[in-house]
Each structure stands twice: as C-alpha cells, then as structure tokens.
Amino acid sequence: MQPPHERPDVSRLIPLIVGAAAAVVAIVILWVVTSVRRDQPFPVDVWWHDLMVGNRTDAGLVLAWIPGYAGGPVLAIVTGLAVVGTLLVLRWWWAAITVAATLVLCIGIAAPLASIVGRIRPEDSLAEAVPTSYPSGHVAFATALATVLCLLFRHWLWWTLGAIWVLWMAWSRTYLAAHWFTDVIGGIFLGVAVALLAWAIVETIRRRRVSRTADAVEGVSDR
Numbered sequence: 119m120q121p122p123h124e125r126p127d128v129s130r131l132i133p134l135i136v137g138a139a140a141a142v143v144a145i146v147i148l149w150v151v152t153s154v155r156r157d158q159p160f161p162v163d164v165w166w167h168d169l170m171v172g173n174r175t176d177a178g179l180v181l182a183w184i185p186g187y188a189g190g191p192v193l194a195i196v197t198g199l200a201v202v203g204t205l206l207v208l209r210w211w212w213a214a215i216t217v218a219a220t221l222v223l224c225i226g227i228a229a230p231l232a233s234i235v236g237r238i239r240p241e242d243s244l245a246e247a248v249p250t251s252y253p254s255g256h257v258a259f260a261t262a263l264a265t266v267l268c269l270l271f272r273h274w275l276w277w278t279l280g281a282i283w284v285l286w287m288a289w290s291r292t293y294l295a296a297h298w299f300t301d302v303i304g305g306i307f308l309g310v311a312v313a314l315l316a317w318a319i320v321e322t323i324r325r326r327r328v329s330r331t332a333d334a335v336e337g338v339s340d341r
Contacts, residue, residue, distance in 0.1 A: 141311035144253065147304045148235065157238050163298035167240055170293045179244075182290040186245060189256035189287055195225075198263065212324050213270050217263070220316040224262040228255045228308060237301070245296035254297045254305035260287040261309025269317045284309075 159167065187193060198221040205214035232250035239251040264280030288302040297305075 136310070136314055138311070138315075140307040140314065144304050144307040144311060147300060147307070148231075148252070159240075159298050160300055163300055166292060166299035167295060171242065171295060174293070178293060182293040185256070185260070185283070185287040185290040186294055186296070189260055189290075191255075194256075194259050198259075201263070201267075212320065216270060216317055216320045217266055219320055220262050220266040220313050221259070223316050224259055224309060224312045225255075227312065228253060228258040228305070231308075237298075240295040240298065243296050244294045245291075251297055252301045252304055253308050254288070254291050254301045256291055257284070257288050257297075257302045257305030258309040258312070260284050261306050262313045263309075265310050265313035266317055269313065 188197070198217070202214050202218045202221075205211075205217060229250075232252060232255060235252050236249045237251040238249050239247060261284050264276075264284050268276045268280050284306065288306065291297040291302050292299055
C-alpha cells in the first residue's frame with residue numbers, strides 16, 4: 119500500500135476553507151445553544167427526539183448500542199491508539215502524527231466545551247445523564263477520525279465507510295436519547311473542522327521539511 123505522504127499532493131486551501139466554514143457553523147450553533155437553548159431543545163430537536171423514541175424497537179436498541187459502546191471514552195481512546203500504532207508500525211510517521219494531533223485536539227476541545235456549555239440532555243436518555251449534551255463527543259470523535267483517515271488515504275472506500283460510521287453514530291446517540299439532534303450536528307461540524315485544520319497544519323509542516331531537505335541535498339550536490 120502506498121504511504122499517505124507519497125500520494126499526489128492536495129491543495130491545502132480547500133480543506134482550510136471547509137474546516138473554517140465547519141468551525142463557524144459549530145460556533146454559531148454553540149452561541150445559539152448557550153444564549154437561548156441551554157435548558158430547552160429546539161423545535162427540530164423535539165421533532166427528531168419524538169421520531170426516534172416513538173419508533174424504538176429491541177433490534178434498533180441493539181443496533182444503537184454498538185456505536186454507543188464503541189464510541190465511549192475508553193474504547194474511543196483505544197481505537198485511536200490502535201490506529202496511530204498501526205501507522206507507526208508501517209513507518210508512516212506523518213500519517214501517525216496527523217491522526218494523533220487530530221484526536222488529541224478533538225478530545226481537548228469537545229470534552230471541556232461540553233462541560234462549559236452544560237446543555238441538558240433529554241430526560242429519557244438511556245445512556246449518559248450528565249448535562250454535557252453539546253456537542254456530542256461520540257460524534258465529534260467519530261467524525262474527526264473518519265475525516266482525517268479520508269484525507270490521508272483519499273479513496274472512495276474510506277469516504278463511504280467513514281460516512282456510514284458517522285451517520286450510524288449520530289443516529290445512535292439520538293435513538294438512545296443521549297443527545298438532541300443539534301448536539302450531533304454540532305459534533306459533526308466540530309469533528310470536520312478539527313480534522314481538516316489539524317491535517318492542514320501537519321501537512322504544511324511536512325511540506326516545509328521536505329522542501330528544506332531537498333534544498334539541502336541540492337546544495338550539497340552543487341558543491
């Protein structure tokens with residue numbers, strides 16, 4: 119398999135623009151939630167919540183708990199370490215650094231942000247009950263990991279699997295009434311923003327190092 123850093127270069131401008139736009143959307147939702155809707159859901163939240171709860175089945179709950187458990191703090195960290203470890207074993211150093219930076223940044227932002235916002239969860243939550251509803255950490259982490267892997271490997275299969283995992287996680291969190299609809303939307307935008315911005319930063323550093331190394335080699339060969 120071709121190492122991610124040896125694949126054709128991608129313009130950093132598009133990821134930066136998309137990442138910045140995603141961050142703006144997440145911030146706007148955050149501002150509205152904290153200033154208006156911290157203790158009460160939006161109409162769309164109520165509609166989606168009633169739709170999920172009203173159509174619960176035993177099979178649906180089993181399906182919902184799979185990403186619910188897999189995306190929990192412990193297993194999420196284990197998954198992240200496994201991905202980074204695999205990349206290190208393959209000696210794909212820059213890819214490992216990119217994934218590690220993305221996940222550390224995501225955890226470092228999502229968890230404190232949820233505590234600061236303190237949005238109330240649905241009363242009938244089958245999972246967590248603490249008032250840390252916005253943004254959804256499960257969804258933010260899943261989105262960040264899926265997005266950064268898609269950026270690194272840039273193959274339709276990664277995009278397909280990533281989209282399925284993120285949508286499954288988002289559905290799961292609302293099906294279990296652990297989050298409001300706007301919580302998971304905020305988590306998606308936060309995850310995308312973190313992954314794109316982290317990738318752009320690490321990629322900029324990598325390209326500069328490669329350029330300096332090339333210049334140094336050229337300087338030595340000219341002597």
